[in-house]
Amino acid sequence: MPLLSTATGSFFAGRRANAFGSTLWSPADITTAFWIDAADTSSYTLSGSNVTAVTDKAGNATISVGGTPNINTSLNGKNTFTFQQNNNEDLTTNEFLQASSGNHWAVGVFQWNSVDDTKDSFWSTENNTVNAVTNKRDYAVSAGNSSQFNGELDLDSLSSNRISSTIGDKEAFTNVFGSSATWQILSVFFNKAGNQIGARISGENAFTPVNDYDNSLTPNLDLRIMRNRTSVRMDGKMAEFFSVADVPGTGIINMDHFISAEGYLAHKWGLTSSLPSDHPYKNNAP
Numbered sequence: 001m002p003l004l005s006t007a008t009g010s011f012f013a014g015r016r017a018n019a020f021g022s023t024l025w026s027p028a029d030i031t032t033a034f035w036i037d038a039a040d041t042s043s044y045t046l047s048g049s050n051v052t053a054v055t056d057k058a059g060n061a062t063i064s065v066g067g068t069p070n071i072n073t074s075l076n077g078k079n080t081f082t083f084q085q086n087n088n089e090d091l092t093t094n095e096f097l098q099a100s101s102g103n104h105w106a107v108g109v110f111q112w113n114s115v116d117d118t119k120d121s122f123w124s125t126e127n128n129t130v131n132a133v134t135n136k137r138d139y140a141v142s143a144g145n146s147s148q149f150n151g152e153l154d155l156d157s158l159s160s161n162r163i164s165s166t167i168g169d170k171e172a173f174t175n176v177f178g179s180s181a182t183w184q185i186l187s188v189f190f191n192k193a194g195n196q197i198g199a200r201i202s203g204e205n206a207f208t209p210v211n212d213y214d215n216s217l218t219p220n221l222d223l224r225i226m227r228n229r230t231s232v233r234m235d236g237k238m239a240e241f242f243s244v245a246d247v248p249g250t251g252i253i254n255m256d257h258f259i260s261a262e263g264y265l266a267h268k269w270g271l272t273s274s275l276p277s278d279h280p281y282k283n284n285a286p
Helices: 256-268
Strands: 034-038 044-047 052-053 064-066 070-077 076-083 091-095 104-115 123-126 140-142 152-156 170-172 183-192 196-201 221-225 235-244
Touching: 034 052, 034 064, 034 091, 070 235, 076 196, 104 123, 123 235, 140 235, 183 256
Parallel strands: none
Antiparallel strands: 034 235, 044 052, 064 091, 070 076, 076 235, 091 221, 104 183, 104 235, 123 140, 123 221, 140 152, 152 170, 183 196
């Protein structure tokens, strides 16, 4: 049985949000591998409204700022990062930590403004340390359309040693991302311990999770935000993004931290209306 067989129904049954006033969940409560937060003004440096340096709040990666992304107060009264492809704007690091086990999940708040390539990506990872023909095993969250961000999970194009033989090169989102200038909570998980790969948009499955995780993601990948695995960039915005090099919860088939992350982001960034009605953190923050 899939770990997240549907966005509603049995998975959420019996789950309760924390009562209002209790200690609230945040990424600081878990071991993040990477964390960028535009709301935390102490974590980046500005020249006017242009971002010149960004700090990984997880303390693991040195981040390079491409071009001159800028800051806007555009979401729930908090700052967000804005990127323009014509100015070659992105955030990158070659120190994106992954577990050798292959367990990994990542979640962020994103918006697309224009798309002109099917491979335009909110974020992508790339393995530049091993033979790209036989062992590349990285991924990207891409548009899947040359004029709008429908969404797809792009895996490697290997002929063998694939991440998932069921998915192959890519898995299109059947629950598409949404229209231009729409904020969404976007997440992916690679649960090697539970043999499952999936993606979610604002608390609902982007596609039916695949129970076929054959070969682990390569540890210590390069990460590119608002850029694909080559040099294709896109116009869009990001509010927050973090990843974890572990299973999505406290056990092989447990997704507690993953679901808490959705609730945390929804309440922090004013996106609770995007969550499904039976999401455990629809009304109260985790």
